[in-house]
Amino acid sequence: MIRVVDGDANNIPAVMSVMNDAFDPGFGESWTGAQLLSTLVLPDCQLLIAIAQDSVCGFALSRWVLDHEELLMIGVLQKFQGQDIGKLLLSETVCRARAAERTKLFLEVRDGNKAYDFYLKFGFLPIGRRKNYYKNAGGISPDAITMELNLQY
Ligand SMILES: CC(C)(COP(=O)(O)OP(=O)(O)OC[C@H]1O[C@@H](n2cnc3c(N)ncnc32)[C@H](O)[C@@H]1OP(=O)(O)O)[C@@H](O)C(=O)NCCC(=O)NCCS
Numbered sequence: 001m002i003r004v005v006d007g008d009a010n011n012i013p014a015v016m017s018v019m020n021d022a023f024d025p026g027f028g029e030s031w032t033g034a035q036l037l038s039t040l041v042l043p044d045c046q047l048l049i050a051i052a053q054d055s056v057c058g059f060a061l062s063r064w065v066l067d068h069e070e071l072l073m074i075g076v077l078q079k080f081q082g083q084d085i086g087k088l089l090l091s092e093t094v095c096r097a098r099a100a101e102r103t104k105l106f107l108e109v110r111d112g113n114k115a116y117d118f119y120l121k122f123g124f125l126p127i128g129r130r131k132n133y134y135k136n137a138g139g140i141s142p143d144a145i146t147m148e149l150n151l152q153y
Pocket of ligand 1: 022023072073074075076077080081082083084085086087088109113114115117118119121
C-alpha cells in the first residue's frame with residue numbers, strides 16, 4: 001500500500017534519489033540537495049512524500065503564493081511510475097490547497113515533457129508559455145508551458 005505523508009529536511013537524501021532517478025538530466029529540471037533545503041526552510045513550502053514498503057518512492061513540492069498554490073516539482077521513481085502514485089501526490093496537494101482556500105494551482109512544465117499529458121489528464125489547462133526557459137547541453141532551450149488548475153468548485 002502507498003501512503004502519502006508530510007516530508008521534511010530529513011527526507012532530502014531520499015527525495016534526491018527519486019529526483020535523480022525520475023528526471024532526465026539533460027534539461028536542468030532537477031534541483032540539488034542544497035536548493036531543496038533552502039526551499040524547505042521557507043514557511044510557505046510543503047513537501048509530500050509517497051512511501052512504499054517503508055521507503056520514499058515519490059514526492060511533491062509546492063509553495064503558497066498569495067491565494068495560489070504553485071507546484072514546484074513532482075517525481076516518482078521510474079519503477080513505480082504508472083501506478084497512480086503521481087496522481088495520489090497531486091490529489092493530496094490539491095486537497096490541502098483547497099482546505100487552505102487557495103483558488104488556483106499553477107505549475108510550469110517543459111515543452112516536450114511527457115508529464116504535460118499527466119497534468120492535462122488531471123484537469124490542468126495550459127495558460128501561457130515562457131520562451132527558451134530550460135537549458136540543455138545540446139544547445140536546445142525548450143519553452144516552459146504554464147498550466148493552471150482552478151481549485152474553486
Ligand atoms: C509525471 C509523473 C510524476 C507521473 O507520475 P506517475 O505515478 O507515473 O503517474 P500516474 O500513474 O499517477 O498517472 C496518472 C494519470 O496520468 C497518466 N499519465 C502518467 N504519465 C503519463 C504520460 N507520460 N503520458 C500520458 N499520460 C500519463 C496516466 O495514464 C494516468 O491516467 P489515468 O488517470 O487515466 O489512469 C512521473 O511520470 C515522473 O516522475 N516523471 C518524471 C519527472 C517529471 O517530469 N516531473 C514533472 C515535472 S516537475
